[in-house]
Amino acid sequence: MTDEPVTDGKGFGAIAWPIRTERLEIRPATEADGPATWHYRRQESVTLWITRAQPDRELYLADFTEPSRLAKTLVIVLDGRVIGDLMLAIEDAWAQAEVRDRARAVQAELGWSLDPAYTGNGYATEAVAELIRICFEELHLRRVIAQCFANNESSWRLMERVGMRRESHDVRGSLHRSGEWLDGLTYAMLADEWRSARTGAL
Ligand SMILES: CC(C)(COP(=O)(O)OP(=O)(O)OC[C@H]1O[C@@H](n2cnc3c(N)ncnc32)[C@H](O)[C@@H]1OP(=O)(O)O)[C@@H](O)C(=O)NCCC(=O)NCCS
Numbered sequence: 080m081t082d083e084p085v086t087d088g089k090g091f092g093a094i095a096w097p098i099r100t101e102r103l104e105i106r107p108a109t110e111a112d113g114p115a116t117w118h119y120r121r122q123e124s125v126t127l128w129i130t131r132a133q134p135d136r137e138l139y140l141a142d143f144t145e146p147s148r149l150a151k152t153l154v155i156v157l158d159g160r161v162i163g164d165l166m167l168a169i170e171d172a173w174a175q176a177e178v179r180d181r182a183r184a185v186q187a188e189l190g191w192s193l194d195p196a197y198t199g200n201g202y203a204t205e206a207v208a209e210l211i212r213i214c215f216e217e218l219h220l221r222r223v224i225a226q227c228f229a230n231n232e233s234s235w236r237l238m239e240r241v242g243m244r245r246e247s248h249d250v251r252g253s254l255h256r257s258g259e260w261l262d263g264l265t266y267a268m269l270a271d272e273w274r275s276a277r278t279g280a281l
Pocket residue numbers: 124125128129190191192193194197198199200201202203204205226227228231233234237
């Protein structure tokens with residue numbers, strides 16, 4: 080096993096999908112998952128917070144099936160049904176010019192959406208905890224981050240449930256489609272922190 084980050088350009092590396100957790104399956108999204116994700120991604124409680132709220136089904140599906148989007152999207156499956164999706168976007172860390180090569184593809188930004196019919200059962204917690212394990216144990220990344228509007232309490236509480244640390248709270252730094260400038264939060268976790276927490280839990 081290598082400690083080098085996976086930099087194959089596909090992001091998900093040579094992982095044996097699907098990955099199973101106690102109740103769920105996680106696997107890379109395919110074009111065929113478009114309609115199932117549209118079912119919940121068009122619902123108001125979800126569109127309120129996600130980056131793109133696309134009200135037109137065909138445009139949504141065209142966007143969902145973009146290779147660059149599929150390449151960073153996983154789906155959460157419960158009993159054969161897609162109940163949510165995850166973003167795993169591998170990216171470079173900031174670095175000074177002379178060491179930039181060593182900072183390529185070493186971290187990931189994570190994201191998530193769950194069908195409102197399935198919230199409140201710990202499914203997102205289970206899926207995101209596994210996503211973090213994948214990042215550190217399978218992809219050998221050194222850091223994961225996630226961002227949300229400060230008003231999106233469900234999302235930042237999820238980050239805290241999976242052990243991420245609040246790193247920044249920016250004041251009115253992010254424009255919501257309502258036209259309002261809102262506070263934003265960034266959470267992160269380092270591979271070292273994840274390993275220590277796991278060891279401590281044993
Ligand atoms: C963010 C989001 C995924 C969180 O969903 P969620 O249902 O709150 O999270 P979980 O599935 O982990 O469920 C946690 C809840 O189930 C409860 N729960 C029940 N069984 C549980 C278990 N086995 N493990 C953990 N929690 C459990 C928890 O107590 C918690 O309830 P609470 O919020 O009343 O305290 C969801 O709100 C969502 O999709 N929002 C819209 C999209 C969005 O905001 N995306 C992020 C943009 S930044």
